[in-house]
Amino acid sequence: MNAMHQNNGPVRTTCPYCGVGCGLRIGLDAPGAITVTGDPEHPANLGGICSKGAALGETIGPAGRLLHPMMRQRDGSFARTGWPAALDAIVDGLSRVIERDGPNAVAFYLSGQLLTEDYYVANKLMKGFIGSSNVDTNSRLCMASSVAGHRRAFGSDTVPGTYADLDEADLIILVGSNAAWCHPVLFQRLVRNRQQRGAKIVVVDPRRTATCEEADLVLQIAPGTDAALFGGLLAHLADKHALDYQYIETHTSGFENTLARARELAPDAASIARACGLAQDDVVQFFDWFRSTERAVTCYSQGVNQSAQGTDKVNAIINCHLATGRIGKVGAGPFSLTGQPNAMGGREVGGLANQLAAHMNYVTADIDRVRRFWRAPRMAEREGFKAVQMFDAVARGEIKALWVMATNPAVSLPRAGAMRDALGKLELFIVSDNVLSNDTINAGAHILLPASAWGEKDGTVTNSERCISRQRAFLPAPGDAKPDWLIVTEVARRLGYGETFAYQSAADVFREHAALSGFENDGSRDFDIGGLANISDADYDALVPVQWPVRAGKQPSNPRFFAAGGYFTPDRKARFVAPEFPMLAEAVSVKFPLCLNTGRVRDQWHTMTRTGRSPRLAAHLAEPFVEVHPRDAAAVKLTDGGFARVTTTHGSCVLKVVVTESQLPGSLFVPIHWSGETASSARVGDLVASNTDPHSGQPESKATPAAIAAVSLPMRGFSRTRRLLELPLDTWWTRVETINGPELRFASDRDILFWHDHATRALGRDAQVAEFIESEGESSGQTYRIAAFVDGEFDGCLSVGAGTSALRWDALQHVIAAGAPSESNVTTVALVDPMLADADSGPMVCACFGIGLETIRAAIRSGAASSVAEISCVLKAGGNCGSCLPELKHILARERAVTAA
Secondary structure (H helix, E strand, O other): OOHHHHOOOOEEEEOOOOOOOOEEEEEEEEOOEEEEEEOOOOOOOOOOOOHHHHOHHHHOOOOOEOOOOEEEOOOOOEEEOOHHHHHHHHHHHHHHHHHHHOHHHEEEEEOOOOOHHHHHHHHHHHHHHHOOOOEEEHHHHOOHHHHHHHHHHHOOOOOOOOOHHHHHOOEEEEEOOOHHHHOHHHHHHHHHHHHHHOOEEEEEOOOOOHHHHHOOEEEOOOOOOHHHHHHHHHHHHHHOOOOOHHHHHHHEEOHHHHHHHHHHHOOOHHHHHHHHOOOHHHHHHHHHHHHHOOOEEEEEOHHHHOOOOHHHHHHHHHHHHHHHOOOOEOOEEEEEOOOOOOHHHHHHOOOOOOOEOOOEOOOHHHHHHHHHHHOOOOOOOOOOOOHHHHHHHHHHOOOOEEEEEOOOHHHHOOOHHHHHHHHOOOOEEEEEEOEOOOOOHHHOOOEEEEEOOOOOOOEEEEOOOOEEEEEOOOOOOOOOOEOHHHHHHHHHHHOOOHHHOOOOOHHHHHHHHHHHHHOOOOOOOOOOOHHHOOOOHHHHHOOOOEEOOOOOOOOOOOOOOOOOOOOOOOOOOEEOOOOOOOOOOOOOOOOOOEEEEEEOOOOOOOOOOOHHHOHHHHOOOOOOEEEEOHHHHHHOOOOOOOEEEEEOOOOEEEEEEEEOOOOOOOEEEEEOOOOOOOEOOOOHHHOOOOOEOOOOOOEOOOOEEEEEEEEOOOEEEEEEEOOOOOOOOOOEEEEEEEOOEEEEEEEEOOOHHHHHHHHHHHHHOOOEEEEEEEEOOOOOOEEEEEEEEEOOEEEEEEEEEOOHHHHOOHHHHHHHHHOOOOOOOOEOOOOOOHHHOOOOOOOEEEOOOOEEHHHHHHHHHOOOOOOHHHHHHHHOOOOOOOOOHHHHHHHHHHHHHHHHO
16 A cells, blocks of 8 residues: 555545546545545646546445456356465466467457556566467547557657647637537636637537537548548648648658648538538638647547548548647647546557557567567467457457456447357456456356455556556455456466566566667657656655656656657658548448447446446446437437337347437437346447458448337336346336435336336335325326335336336335335325425536436526526536536526526
8 A cells, every 4th residue: 555545645646447548636534435536746737626536436336346256157147256266266377278289279358447456467478478469459449540640650659748838829610529518627627728819719529519619610520531531631631732741751750642632522611621521611611720729639439439440530630730840739630539447558568469568569570579578389460350350359259268358348349249159168268357257257257356446546547648547456355356467477477477567566578668669769768657667666656647768867858749740650750641532331221321430428338347337437328329310310209318229230229319400410329338238228339330440440430321210118217226126027226326326227018007016015025015196197198106115115106108207216215204104005195295305406417516407496586697607606516527507507508498488
């Protein structure tokens, strides 16, 4: 445990969510209770914190934890075992597969949730000692196209700029990035720049997201056409003689061919507007702003990367910055916003199947260099399977042993249903995680290894601006949980590699990682932290955030790359890259006429393993949904708040309908977060095609042809019970965490009589029940409620009906407060008067402070808040991370419209 914790001071650590890499200060108020605040001394967030970070204290606890090694039995159940038996079983299984089928029959699938030290040891074992390159990561699903674009243009995976550029830019272009929700702390820096310095913000996105609320120009672009827009920009800059010809001549190559391709893709503004589905005036405005603004930063994220042409899109953006010399300078450059806290750290250690450690590649000199440094007996010499290829190889039987660490591929991969089927074919399937159950484990894992969680493990992560920060332990690991680096180390030792895996601490691993980065590195490689190779344990423990490179024996240099060239290609010049003609991997058709886009919502993270435990975060958008344009909704008779089945070639989901003009006609949007453990029919990976970018291997998650049809589920309801209520198999449901425990929200086409019979059987066997039925009028129907008591204590409840009041928790609170009836099975219609129920605060708007929609509406209607600033002043809503500010603006506008009417 670190010294700050021992001295009872706040522990400085790093947030486990997005690639912003916010510094946090953790206060330990009582055993198991923590307070989380932003670290004002951390350069990434300067004290800021988002709703997810603020709610971290709600996500820590023993519930659902994997506490001991487990092994699957013949009957399919898991039995607890000890570490020696589990590790011996892994070594026996790996050795058997390697001896019989060769090292390429083994694969590791890792995660941007791992610390750099975990990543390093796993890559070293596989690539240097097992002798296979089949190590890939879920980061392949979010930023691989950016890596490939960097390497094609720069000769290395280098992010040129820093977050400070976002403060100094005069034009910020957000491409395929809903930063207001996905990178809210960074987005608030952009907003402050706009407010204080007058910077302009342009958003390029097929969806009109919350980010657009602060934009000066929104380009709601047709899916897949980004390269045409930026190719047109390049041609425009050339036509207007707005290029930096000296920079092009001195520091780049390939410009003429790339410009010629750009002219082919989009010869003029009118053709660009047609190709991209934009207004010509908006295209011209964007081009004029870019041409006339020296300090311009283009931030891009998953809307660019998650594409079968993602690498070309990245290079089309980079081309415009190279051509104007707007790279590596204050307030200027292309900037990749990564999705995970250690996606960058994984790239540093070779966590991708097509890279070696320390940003080295599968070329003879680099292979030999890593081999010698590691003293590796079986050094891998060719690229391995990328993520989608890896699981296809599992399905074909080529990969027979797989170790999954800290990720849930049975949910997150494209064609997730087929991937789950493939996992069941493995001869040896190992999962290291901190949860006892998830979709991947349930797909047939043989051995479960309890890994330390955030707050329990110690190491480093690297954020989107190349800043290395410490994650520090402030809680003891429960049960038999161990850090991932140590688990892998113990396997390596049992395989006979103890001498080269002699690590005693995370600091030992970090020192070796740093030493490799500087090994035979005379400036020919960008990643170099050799200056940290001899760091002491005490200095490692106290390490403050530091941006690489940190070269041994050299003073810190300019934190930006490439302002004066110095690229990492053989001739030290950047490469212009001519993108292919923009085209979606699969076109829509009569059967699948819509384009399915997937992404994140504001308060959830990946498959909700952590965020799903927070009542605050669950309350914002609690149910899986599909957004659809009004025109498309009308065509198939969808209603807002109703249900629809979304179908693709690969599967289907049933989702709540949100009709909104933020969607382009012909497109759908569905969030990625729900799994088989949290919803009945919302595993969106089941829908997504596995088309991949030929350069990056990243799958296309933004444009799968789909169809949508209405589903009739007129009855809505919820239940809260000490043990989750078993629902009929044909019931639509989603699990939601609340302050009173987990809740099942459900929808059905069965009537109240059925639910009465089901609820009394499920709740009333050993209980006294209080029931009532209330009518909401002929148009709305009736609502049935039941509360069950065992030995006078509340045991569970259910509410169901065709009216809106069926989902009101407050209407049941009085039934529960009244306690058990005097006689068993008493039925009454007068136990509750809805007019006396506590005020319902409504759906959550501000998760940071727990402020609901109805509370905000009441403040506006009372006259206490007539502006967003006054809402923040009166209620605090929007006063922390700011990610709810766009929603507050909409609420205020709607209330004003109602008042005016």
